[in-house]
Amino acid sequence: MQVGRYHRQEIFYAIGKEGQQKLQQSRVCVIGIGALGASVANMLAQAGVGYLRLIDRDIVELTNLQRQALFTEADVEQQLPKAEAARMHISQMNSEIEIEAKIVDVNPYNIEKLITDVDVVVDGLDNLETRYLLNEACDKHKIRYVYGGVVGSGGMCMNVLPGEGPCLECLLGPLPEEGSYDTCDTVGVISPITNIVASYEAAETMKLLLDSESVCRQAISLDAWDSYTEFFDVDKDPECPVCGKHQYTRLEHRQKNYTASLCGHDAYQVTPEDDGAFDYDAVVERLRQSGEVKQNKFFTIFKNEEADFKLFPDGRAIINKVADGDTAREIFAKYIDQ
Amino acid sequence: MIKIKILFNGPVRQLNGWKNVANIELPDGATGYDLCDYFNIVPKKTRLYGFLIRDGKKIPEETVLNDGDTIKVNGKTSGG
Incomplete structure (x- = not known):
């Protein structure tokens, strides 16, 4: 007897056939299709999440190939947008799901339109400014958001569950001034940490889609080079402008x-x-x-x-x-x- | 005086001369701000610095530290 594509997930105790059906009826938006986003999108497609919206503004570049597993030299040669290249490659692996590529910059004008019809938003972004904007939009529309970030050999991950727990601003504090923090462009990044953080993000997304009791309520800090992993608690800040006071200054700042x-x-x-x-x-x-x-x-x-x-x-x-x-x-x- | 162990992982170790562990002594009643000051970290200004973790919990810099504490200096992870 031939078994189906998702057989190994269907026999996994926490998913089962019912869970698999739920995944196939789920909608996820991945914002930023770089090292994190491309890996997460790939894993969610493998898992059979029924609809994926892949959003990225950039073109595939040679320096991406060191860590962004989906892309190829041919994509660089053809100057393909990341969202479209990812859609193309993932479709070849799973043609049964719907994948929408959006080659756009996420900004205060369009973010609400991009995220309000999905079950979970996953963070694959490469900058804090857009993350803080996303945090506001998700709080405003009560959309569950999986934060992930990397730099150097370190990474962090946290589920942002509006109305239930702390938000990104509770975790990271006020947005640092532009240029006051290091990025992958200034201190580099190694591929193993991006894959570890992406794996946590993908697993948390699946758990959220399945309303699993195993959804992680802590933040995770990791370092692949120092062999360090810590799960830690973050208090919801009642004075937080976003999840405490519901003030959405970035979302409303339309210039x-x-x-x-x-x-x-x-x-x-x-x-x-x-x-x-x-x-x-x-x-x-x-x-x-x-x-x-x-x-x-x-x-x-x-x-x-x-x-x-x-x-x-x-x-x-x-x-x-x-x-x-x-x-x-x-x-x-x-x-x-x- | 109280003895504190501090962990710096990844690029954050730059704040400690590229070493990932420091053992320091601070006066009784010292806070996270004093710890930051020891390493010339200005919260919200210093590149790399994000926040402090103690006993599996993010703590504000005004938290009074205890003798024997292990504090993790966590960075900002902005990339993707």
Whole structure:
């Protein structure tokens, strides 16, 4: 008798056939498809989670291959967006589930739309700013969120369960100033820790989807190089602006042409307000009058003596070789947001 | 004086001259802030520093430390 794809999970005492069906009816959004997000997405697809929304703004780069297991040299060569490359590779492993790739920057304009129709959100992000934004959005909409982060050989993981326990801000305190903390771009990161943290995130996501009594109520701190693992308690802070007072300052901070520096890339990303008025094809046609334009189905590269940027169909642009956000916004206004 | 053992794992060990364990003495009544001060850590400002853990619990820096405590200095994990 031939056994099914999920047989080994169905005979696992904590899942069973009923649990497997529940996983197949579940919806998960993974934000950030780098080392953590790609691994988590892969494991959740293997587990048969029925719907995965994969969100990432970046393109696969050569430096990603050291730790981002899903991607290949061909993806780098073709400059594939991570979300799309991950969707493609995961679909080849499990064609029975639905996978949606969103090549967008997560920001105050779109985050609520992206997460409100899923059961659990998983953190694969590469920066604290977006994590704090996600924390607010999940608290506001009472969506369960699995935090995971890595740097160097260390990592952390914690379930954020709105209304039940501490949130990300209770764990990490107020958002540190940009540039006041180290990132994978400044102190590096090794592949084993990303896989360990991703495994915890995937397991916690499965437990949350199954409403398991084994859902971890503690935070986890790990270090792969120092062979260290600690589970620790975090108190919910009644004064926490997010889960204590439900003040969502980042979510409500919507500026015209939202700008973010892309760490380690000598580039700034400019995201216009999503008012539905952006006409990608018209802008690309106009750009052809001002410089060299190269296009694939995911983005357009524009270059002239003054400007060098990638423009995406959602209207955002990554402005290369600029020293600050103001210059990036000026270029954006001159060439894109006319 | 009280004796405290401090653990620094991963990149955070940079705050302790790249060593991952320190044994220090602090005056009676010392708090997490005094511990931070000993290592020139300014909470919320110093790169790498995140928070302190004692006996399996995150503690605020104003917590009074006890003789024989083992304190873990935890970093900020911002990457993914």
